[in-house]
Structure formats: structure tokens, C-alpha cells
Amino acid sequence: xxxxxxxxxxxxxxxxxxxxxxxxxxxxxxxxxxxxxxxxxxxxxxxxxxxxxxxxxxxxxxxxxxxxxxxxxxxxxxxxxxxxxxxxxxxxxxxxxxxxxxxxxxxxxxxxxxxxxxxxxxxxxxxxxxxxxxxxxxxxxxxxxxxxxxxxxxxxxxxxxxxxxxxxxxxxxxxxxxxxxxxxxxxxxxxxxxxxxxxxxxxxxxxxxxxxxxxxxxxxxxxxxxxxxxxxxxxxxxxxxxxxxxxxxxxxxxxxxxxxxxxxxxxxxxxxxxxxxxxxxxxxxxxxxxxxxxxxxxxxxxxxxxxxxxxxxxxxxxxxxxxxxxxxxxxxxxxxxxxxxxxxxx
Numbered sequence: 001x002x003x004x005x006x007x008x009x010x011x012x013x014x015x016x017x018x019x020x021x022x023x024x025x026x027x028x029x030x031x032x033x034x035x036x037x038x039x040x041x042x043x044x045x046x047x048x049x050x051x052x053x054x055x056x057x058x059x060x061x062x063x064x065x066x067x068x069x070x071x072x073x074x075x076x077x078x079x080x081x082x083x084x085x086x087x088x089x090x091x092x093x094x095x096x097x098x099x100x101x102x103x104x105x106x107x108x109x110x111x112x113x114x115x116x117x118x119x120x121x122x123x124x125x126x127x128x129x130x131x132x133x134x135x136x137x138x139x140x141x142x143x144x145x146x147x148x149x150x151x152x153x154x155x156x157x158x159x160x161x162x163x164x165x166x167x168x169x170x171x172x173x174x175x176x177x178x179x180x181x182x183x184x185x186x187x188x189x190x191x192x193x194x195x196x197x198x199x200x201x202x203x204x205x206x207x208x209x210x211x212x213x214x215x216x217x218x219x220x221x222x223x224x225x226x227x228x229x230x231x232x233x234x235x236x237x238x239x240x241x242x243x244x245x246x247x248x249x250x251x252x253x254x255x256x257x258x259x260x261x262x263x264x265x266x267x268x269x270x271x272x273x274x275x276x277x278x279x280x281x282x283x284x285x286x287x288x289x290x291x292x293x294x295x296x297x298x299x300x301x302x303x304x305x306x307x308x309x310x311x312x313x314x315x316x317x318x319x320x321x322x323x324x325x326x327x328x329x330x331x332x333x334x335x336x337x338x339x340x341x342x343x344x345x346x
Contacts, residue, residue: 029173030170030172030173031170031171031172031173031226031229031272032170032229034173034264034268034269035229035230035233035269036233037264038233038237038261038264038265038269039233039236039237041257041260041261041264042236042237042240042241042257042258042261053231053232053235053321054227054228054231054232054308054309054318054321055228056166056221056224056225056228056309056318057166057305058161058164058165058166058221058305059299059301059302059304059305060301061156061158061161063299063300063301063302064155064156064299064301064302065152065156066148066151066152066156066296066299067148068145068148068149068152069141069144069145081120081135083120084116084119084120084123085116086113086116086117086120089109089112089113089116090113092109102158103152103153103154103157103158103159103211104153104159104207104208104211106149106153107149107150107153107192107196107207108202108204108207110142110145110146110149110196110197111196111197111202113142114139114142114143114146114197115198115199117135117138117139117142118139118199120135121135121136121139143197146196146197146295147294147295147296148296150193150196150294150295150296151294151295151296154189154193154290154294155291155294155302156299156302158215159211159214159215160214162214162215162218163214163215163217163218163219163220163221164218164220164221164224165218165221166221166225167218167221168218168221168222168225169218169222169225170222170225170226170229171222171223171226171276173268173272181219181279181282181283182213183282183283183286185206185209185210185213185214186210186283186286186287186290187286188203188206188207188209188210189207189210189290190286190289190290190293191203192207193290193293193294194293196295219283220283220287223276223279223280223283224309224310224318226276227276227280227318227319227322228318230269230272230273230276230322230325230326231318231321231322231325234273234325234326234328234329235325237261237329238325238328238329238332241329241332241333241336242332244258244336244339244340245332245335245336245339246335246339247339248336248339248340249340255340258336258340262333262336262337265329265333266333270326270329270330273326274326276322277322277323277326280319280322284310284312284319287310288312291306
């Protein structure tokens with residue numbers, strides 16, 4: 001036997017060993033896979049089961065942003081404001097770099113400018129009545145715009161659009177892979193919103209950190225997309241489960257399907273849904289506070305989104321429906337276990 005022939009024989013032997021091993025390696029089931037299997041297991045035919053009630057989305061930027069008025073300061077007044085120390089701040093904002101600033105820069109600049117104009121107005125003497133009147137006018141315009149600036153820099157901003165993106169991936173089914181939610185970061189934005197336009201000193205490093213996290217992490221998008229996926233699956237599964245709340249399936253195959261569904265619910269989906277629900281409660285509570293701190297009426301597109309997904313006072317919102325569907329599913333299974341326990345053990 002030649003060396004070449006021996007090599008070919010050894011290669012074939014390894015292939016025979018590796019092929020069964022490779023065939024046994026399956027891609028781990030993701031959250032969507034498990035939910036699809038659970039739903040299809042309990043839906044005995046293609047015509048059984050409800051429609052997908054929730055399709056997660058985020059409103060278009062143009063539908064969220066509010067128009068802002070610009071405060072124009074002439075050159076004479078600009079130099080006069082140097083006496084109050086506002087020249088560098090205003091000059092930086094009106095530079096080429098300043099005109100392309102991001103939301104957090106605009107937010108912090110506006111807060112500093114209002115506080116600075118207020119201080120400048122109080123410092124001027126009666127000899128500067130003309131400048132005092134000008135500052136008073138600028139301050140009035142800027143104060144009227146504070147609510148719009150806050151809104152455009154938060155929920156209507158690009159950072160929030162990325163954070164709430166529908167393109168986000170759903171949470172993994174393994175509970176240990178879910179990191180604790182950084183509610184402290186959102187608390188910083190709540191504090192900023194409540195103090196915006198006052199004389200309070202803003203903690204800039206913490207605000208920058210919060211905005212960076214919002215832009216880089218799609219937590220809200222992942223949370224809401226996961227909740228929508230679970231809610232849709234539970235809604236469809238409920239159609240089948242309600243038929244067996246008081247009666248057990250007759251055929252062996254249907255009993256096996258029911259048993260498989262019960263196992264999946266008890267060991268995987270119910271614990272996962274509970275954990276998602278706990279995350280949602282803590283996070284939505286923070287979002288509620290951030291929304292309450294807004295100083296302008298919410299745009300119609302956002303009001304509709306809020307009503308569809310996170311409104312606590314709307315029974316049809318995803319937030320309310322998720323809790324209802326999860327509780328109802330658990331109640332259905334408890335009734336089926338009580339009525340069909342012996343059948344399911346066969």
C-alpha cells in the first residue's frame with residue numbers, strides 16, 4: 001500500500017467519524033426559535049390562532065422634531081456680552097464646529113446660556129438699560145424654546161432613535177445573559193430634564209455617559225421587540241389553550257403536543273417572560289418620569305407610539321397586554337394541569 005493510498009484511507013476514516021458528529025451539532029435555539037416552536041406546537045393547524053397584534057416600530061424623526069426659533073445676537077451686543085463672560089460660549093456655539101454640534105452639546109449650551117443671560121442681566125447697571133432690554137428679550141425667547149430644545153435633544157434626538165431602534169435584536173433566552181439595567185443613567189437624564197433652564201449646575205460627565213450609553217446600547221428597542229414577540233406568541237397559543245382549559249385532548253398526538261408545550265412553558269418561557277416583565281417594570285417607570293419632565297406637548301406621532309407600546313393607562317398597549325397575556329397563559333396551564341394531569345403523564 002502506497003503512502004498516498006494510506007493517507008486517503010485515513011482521511012475517509014476521519015470523515016466517517018466527523019460526519020455524524022457534525023450532523024449532531026445544531027445551532028442553539030434563539031428566543032424567536034423557541035417561541036415559534038411553542039406556538040406551532042400548540043397551534044394544531046395553520047388556520048388556528050390569532051393574528052400578530054404587535055409590530056414594533058419607532059416614529060420617523062421628522063414626525064417627532066419640533067421647530068426651534070433662533071436667537072440672533074448682533075456683533076455689538078456680542079462684544080458687550082464679553083463683560084459677563086458669555087463671549088466664548090456664544091462664539092463657540094456660532095463657530096463652524098458649533099453649528100454641527102450634537103444634541104447633548106446643544107442641550108448643555110442652552111442651559112449655560114440661559115443661566116448666563118440671567119446673571120448678565122442682573123449684573124448690568126442702569127447705564128446699560130439698552131443692553132439689559134436686549135438680554136431680557138433674548139432670555140424670553142430662549143426660555144420659551146427650552147421645552148422644544150429638551151424634547152428635540154431627548155426623545156426626538158438621533159441618540160434616542162438608535163436606542164429605541166426596531167432593528168435591535170431580541171433578548172437571549174438564557175436569563176444569565178441579561179445584564180442589569182443602568183437605571184442610574186436614565187436618572188441623570190431625568191434630573192437634567194427637571195433642572196433644565198434653572199440655575200442648577202448640570203453634572204456634565206454623567207450626562208455624557210448617559211448619552212453615550214443610549215446611543216451605543218439598544219436596550220429599549222430590544223426590550224420592546226422582545227415583549228412584542230412574546231406577546232404575539234402567547235396571544236396565538238392562548239387560542240388553542242382555551243379549548244383545553246375544561247377538557248383534555250382525545251388523540252395521543254394532541255396530548256403529546258400539549259405536554260411538550262407545557263414543558264416549554266414551565267421550564268423556559270414562563271421564567272424568561274417573568275424576567276422580561278421585571279426589567280420592563282423598572283425601565284418603564286424611569287421612562288415615565290423622563291416623559292413627565294418634558295415641557296412641551298408630545299407630537300401626535302409620539303403620542304400614538306406611546307399609546308401603542310408603553311402607556312400604563314391603556315389596556316391595549318404592549319406594556320399592559322404583556323402582563324395580561326403572561327398571567328392568562330399561566331392561569332390556562334394551571335387549569336390544564338389540574339384537569340389533564342393524568343393524561344399528560346401517559
